[in-house]
Amino acid sequence: MKKKKEPLKYHIFQNITFLLKCIRREHPLLLIFIIMQVILSVISPVFGIYIPKITLDLVMGSADTAQIFLVLGGFGIVMVLSMALSGMANEGKYIMYNDMRRYYQMELFLQSLSCDYKNVESEEGQTKYQRAMSTLRNGDWSGTSIMIVSSIDIVVSLLCFFIYSGIMSSLSPYMVLLLIVLSLISLFGTRQAQSYEYKQNDLTAAYEKKLSYVIRTGSNAAFGKDMRLYHAGGWFQELRSSLIEESAKLAGKIQDRYFASGVVNAFVLFLRDGIAYSYLIYAVSAGQITIPEFTLYFGAVTAFSGFVNGIVNNLNELNGANLQMNSMRAFLDNTNDPEPETPLALSDLKEYSIEFCDVCFSYGTDTGFVLDHFNLKINAGEKIALVGVNGAGKTTVVKLLCGFYKPDSGIILIGGQDINNFRKKDLLKLYAAVFQDIYIPPFTAAENVSMQELKTTDRNRVEECLVKTGLWEQFCGQPTGIDTPMTKEITGGIVLSGGQQQKLLMARALYKDAPILILDEPTAALDPIAESRTYEQFHEIASDKTAVYISHRLASTRFCDKIAFLSNGKITEEGTHDELMQKGGAYSQMFALQSQYYQNKEVAAAYAEA
Numbered sequence: 001m002k003k004k005k006e007p008l009k010y011h012i013f014q015n016i017t018f019l020l021k022c023i024r025r026e027h028p029l030l031l032i033f034i035i036m037q038v039i040l041s042v043i044s045p046v047f048g049i050y051i052p053k054i055t056l057d058l059v060m061g062s063a064d065t066a067q068i069f070l071v072l073g074g075f076g077i078v079m080v081l082s083m084a085l086s087g088m089a090n091e092g093k094y095i096m097y098n099d100m101r102r103y104y105q106m107e108l109f110l111q112s113l114s115c116d117y118k119n120v121e122s123e124e125g126q127t128k129y130q131r132a133m134s135t136l137r138n139g140d141w142s143g144t145s146i147m148i149v150s151s152i153d154i155v156v157s158l159l160c161f162f163i164y165s166g167i168m169s170s171l172s173p174y175m176v177l178l179l180i181v182l183s184l185i186s187l188f189g190t191r192q193a194q195s196y197e198y199k200q201n202d203l204t205a206a207y208e209k210k211l212s213y214v215i216r217t218g219s220n221a222a223f224g225k226d227m228r229l230y231h232a233g234g235w236f237q238e239l240r241s242s243l244i245e246e247s248a249k250l251a252g253k254i255q256d257r258y259f260a261s262g263v264v265n266a267f268v269l270f271l272r273d274g275i276a277y278s279y280l281i282y283a284v285s286a287g288q289i290t291i292p293e294f295t296l297y298f299g300a301v302t303a304f305s306g307f308v309n310g311i312v313n314n315l316n317e318l319n320g321a322n323l324q325m326n327s328m329r330a331f332l333d334n335t336n337d338p339e340p341e342t343p344l345a346l347s348d349l350k351e352y353s354i355e356f357c358d359v360c361f362s363y364g365t366d367t368g369f370v371l372d373h374f375n376l377k378i379n380a381g382e383k384i385a386l387v388g389v390n391g392a393g394k395t396t397v398v399k400l401l402c403g404f405y406k407p408d409s410g411i412i413l414i415g416g417q418d419i420n421n422f423r424k425k426d427l428l429k430l431y432a433a434v435f436q437d438i439y440i441p442p443f444t445a446a447e448n449v450s451m452q453e454l455k456t457t458d459r460n461r462v463e464e465c466l467v468k469t470g471l472w473e474q475f476c477g478q479p480t481g482i483d484t485p486m487t488k489e490i491t492g493g494i495v496l497s498g499g500q501q502q503k504l505l506m507a508r509a510l511y512k513d514a515p516i517l518i519l520d521e522p523t524a525a526l527d528p529i530a531e532s533r534t535y536e537q538f539h540e541i542a543s544d545k546t547a548v549y550i551s552h553r554l555a556s557t558r559f560c561d562k563i564a565f566l567s568n569g570k571i572t573e574e575g576t577h578d579e580l581m582q583k584g585g586a587y588s589q590m591f592a593l594q595s596q597y598y599q600n601k602e603v604a605a606a607y608a609e610a
């Protein structure tokens with residue numbers, strides 16, 4: 001069934017108010033420019049249509065040449081001044097609109113940093129972010145600028161509309177009515193096209209997202225080897241072309257709607273102006289109006305059409321901008337889970353045991369439960385290995401523990417306290433973690449370890465942590481030492497191997513020195529020597545901490561106090577390695593399977609002993 005489009009959360013007026021408040025806060029001078037522009041833009045056209053009439057009245061009346069020059073000279077000076085000021089306001093304001101766009105971009109960026117992790121990870125969150133950012137990419141055509149520019153034009157057009165309606169209705173009120181009705185018909189046509197464009201917005205964003213993913217993946221050096229080795233270049237090219245083709249087809253359909261509405265508009269405008277001018281010609285030839293009045297009304301009809309058109313077109317622009325504004329604000333409004341009303345302080349914690357009590361969790365209504373009445377107790381200071389097949393839910397356990405997601409039911413306790421009772425920021429202070437998915441940002445090694453800017457980084461401690469994780473040799477030989485950037489794109493920068501990157505992350509966890517340590521597959525990319533060293537370090541690092549260690553290498557879990565085997569959303573086996581081996585359940589079968597790959601019995605035995 002076709003998904004029904006949700007109604008817009010904010011209407012035009014709410015969005016204009018929102019933008020004006022932002023401008024008042026960030027750029028009050030722009031507000032002054034806006035007011036100045038409105039006043040000047042109303043004065044100029046009104047003078048413009050009265051000058052010919054007054055000139056004709058003066059010429060055809062009894063005024064002498066000096067009087068004519070005096071009046072026209074006065075008008076001329078006012079016109080030149082108002083045009084110069086209006087031009088200045090016009091040019092200056094675009095620089096300020098630019099500043100405002102940078103401000104909104106910063107707001108979106110800050111929101112992406114501070115919003116709950118689930119909003120960043122989810123498909124819906126990613127789409128919202130893409131849509132929000134794309135609204136600011138079009139320079140002066142961005143929704144935030146169009147909304148203000150069009151609002152100014154509408155205010156100007158409306159004020160002029162009332163002034164000109166007054167002038168025109170002295171000729172014929174029906175004429176005013178006719179001009180309005182025909183203009184409204186053209187508004188309806190354009191709105192149809194815009195509403196079609198809005199309905200296709202999700203599809204457009206989906207194409208953009210896929211395309212940017214294909215381009216990013218295609219140009220990613222990490223994927224470059226596989227791309228060449230498996231001759232996947234053609235496939236990516238094909239993907240890119242088909243996405244561009246689909247997106248062009250969609251853009252074409254949208255364009256067709258605009259073209260059709262443009263044709264209707266042109267016909268309606270031709271009809272409107274034709275009727276008005278014919279009537280004026282008839283009135284002057286029938287002697288109902290004088291020649292100076294004819295010039296006034298003629299100017300008024302031409303300008304009146306312009307103002308009604310201005311209102312209509314700008315309303316259409318405003319509608320389009322409003323859709324963009326809603327996309328932007330949908331991301332800014334990303335609702336985070338509420339903080340506790342009376343939060344506990346971390347100092348209230350006496351110890352750092354962890355307990356999952358009957359926790360159920362799924363990533364969404366379409367997917368099944370990843371954790372299904374999950375129970376697990378880790379005593380303070382205990383080191384537990386969490387094992388299970390791929391997709392069993394081990395990383396999910398960590399995400400829930402960190403508060404990145406909330407359980408659908410059940411509670412999670414730390415030191416006997418529900419984690420929901422701590423502020424999110426405080427809760428995260430309890431953990432130092434090394435996650436499976438490695439990403440090293442292109443900052444210096446020191447910044448990557450401390451995860452702070454250099455001026456607040458304890459350089460000695462960084463060195464200590466790098467020594468402990470066996471990565472110090474990598475940097476002590478570098479001319480820039482721990483200030484070496486972690487990217488080849490900067491001169492003097494280096495790229496670490498997969499295993500070295502894991503060591504860097506270990507150093508980061510060490511530096512944080514939090515009471516709970518979480519290692520999610522920390523040795524996957526390490527050589528055996530580094531792996532065995534990591535276990536030793538783990539003992540050293542985790543000696544006084546509660547620790548969760550996730551690994552597929554079952555031999556590596558033996559140094560933990562306890563092993564918990566996760567299957568079907570529950571802990572199905574729990575105990576020491578020897579206990580679980582004796583039990584002969586899923587853990588022992590998995591362990592046996594892993595050991596049998598070692599052909600040499602001695603190595604297999606050593607593996608079992610490890």
Ligand SMILES: Nc1ncnc2c1ncn2[C@@H]1O[C@H](COP(=O)(O)OP(=O)(O)OP(=O)(O)O)[C@@H](O)[C@H]1O
Nearest residue numbers: 121122363370388389390391392393394395396397
């Ligand atoms: N953000 C997400 N949205 C939807 N489903 C998810 C998300 N993250 C994980 N899953 C699903 O939840 C299940 C458990 O994933 P999880 O990463 O916790 O498993 P895991 O035991 O850590 O796996 P592995 O050993 O392969 O790392 C999987 O079926 C996975 O597809």
